[in-house]
Amino acid sequence: MTDTAAPLPAIVVNGVSGRMGRMLVQVLTGSDKARLAGALERPGHPWVGKDLGLMLGGAPLGVTVSDDPAAALSGAQAVVDFTAPAATVALAPVAMAAGCAHVIGTTGLSKDDIAAIGAAAKQGVIVRAGNMSLGVNLLVALTRKVAAALDADYDIEIVESHHRHKVDAPSGTALMLGQAAAEGRGVSLDEAAVRGRDGITGPRERGSIGFSAIRAGDYIGEHDVIFAADGERIILRHVASDRGVFARGAVKAALWAQGQAKGEYDMAAVLGL
Ligand SMILES: NC(=O)C1=CN([C@@H]2O[C@H](COP(=O)(O)OP(=O)(O)OC[C@H]3O[C@@H](n4cnc5c(N)ncnc54)[C@H](OP(=O)(O)O)[C@@H]3O)[C@@H](O)[C@H]2O)C=CC1
Numbered sequence: 316m317t318d319t320a321a322p323l324p325a326i327v328v329n330g331v332s333g334r335m336g337r338m339l340v341q342v343l344t345g346s347d348k349a350r351l352a353g354a355l356e357r358p359g360h361p362w363v364g365k366d367l368g369l370m371l372g373g374a375p376l377g378v379t380v381s382d383d384p385a386a387a388l389s390g391a392q393a394v395v396d397f398t399a400p401a402a403t404v405a406l407a408p409v410a411m412a413a414g415c416a417h418v419i420g421t422t423g424l425s426k427d428d429i430a431a432i433g434a435a436a437k438q439g440v441i442v443r444a445g446n447m448s449l450g451v452n453l454l455v456a457l458t459r460k461v462a463a464a465l466d467a468d469y470d471i472e473i474v475e476s477h478h479r480h481k482v483d484a485p486s487g488t489a490l491m492l493g494q495a496a497a498e499g500r501g502v503s504l505d506e507a508a509v510r511g512r513d514g515i516t517g518p519r520e521r522g523s524i525g526f527s528a529i530r531a532g533d534y535i536g537e538h539d540v541i542f543a544a545d546g547e548r549i550i551l552r553h554v555a556s557d558r559g560v561f562a563r564g565a566v567k568a569a570l571w572a573q574g575q576a577k578g579e580y581d582m583a584a585v586l587g588l
Pocket residue numbers: 329330331332333334335336355356357358360397398399401402419420421422423444445446447448487561
């Protein structure tokens with residue numbers, strides 16, 4: 316009897332040696348919905364040309380780490396990318412030319428980076444989110460709703476904690492939460508945001524949205540949205556205790572992207588929130 320089952324969607328991981336790259340390998344090798352079809356690292360990385368499984372300290376996986384995105388993406392359905400802004404911006408048009416969906420988890424993107432990604436998405440499908448977990452994307456929706464229900468008597472502050480290796484602040488998640496709070500309140504985040512305080516700052520400006528960042532130890536990612544008034548406080552909190560939530564969300568996005576119309580999407584679209 317011949318096996319007529321369609322092959323599983325082929326997914327490539329960019330930045331495969333990183334914290335999220337390794338977690339994605341774990342999720343994809345255990346998946347019955349997608350398969351790990353390739354692995355990318357920057358040119359000059361010591362893993363390039365080597366078997367990925369051996370580089371991870373395990374059995375061979377039959378996947379050779381590449382530094383050639385066009386070659387690695389040829390024939391793949393999606394590339395999942397948790398790397399650095401310059402690497403992500405460079406990969407987007409290559410993914411679109413290869414007909415590959417680009418799932419972007421990279422944070423710390425500038426306005427120009429975001430515009431470049433948006434331009435690339437005219438040629439194919441991109442899913443981009445500062446946080447791929449179901450919990451945070453629900454928290455974003457809740458934040459928008461609570462902010463819409465309260466007036467500026469309730470001061471909004473976003474406090475985030477991450478591991479000592481994180482290079483960008485505020486976190487991508489904090490910015491998503493800030494954007495949702497601003498939308499709920501009907502203000503512009505660019506105008507309302509206050510990022511970090513130091514020295515004689517004067518009293519808090521009514522209606523501002525504050526951001527504070529802790530970088531310490533091995534926090535995976537924790538976010539509080541505080542609505543504080545005279546006499547009461549509401550605190551919405553998400554705690555990530557396993558990077559698997561981000562990796563599983565990204566694989567879900569890669570599968571969801573198959574067959575979508577060209578354009579840039581977020582995790583709310585993927586999750587139907
Ligand atoms: N959206 C979400 O849900 C989440 C987003 N993130 C974001 O993902 C990003 C990565 O996080 P994390 O895994 O912790 O970081 P790491 O520093 O552990 O990993 C980044 C990886 O990207 C690699 N890289 C850098 N430049 C290139 C390039 N040009 N081509 C290929 N690979 C490259 C790095 O290689 P090298 O070390 O050689 O430079 C490294 O392996 C961050 O922006 C983080 O904020 C993280 C978790 C969840």
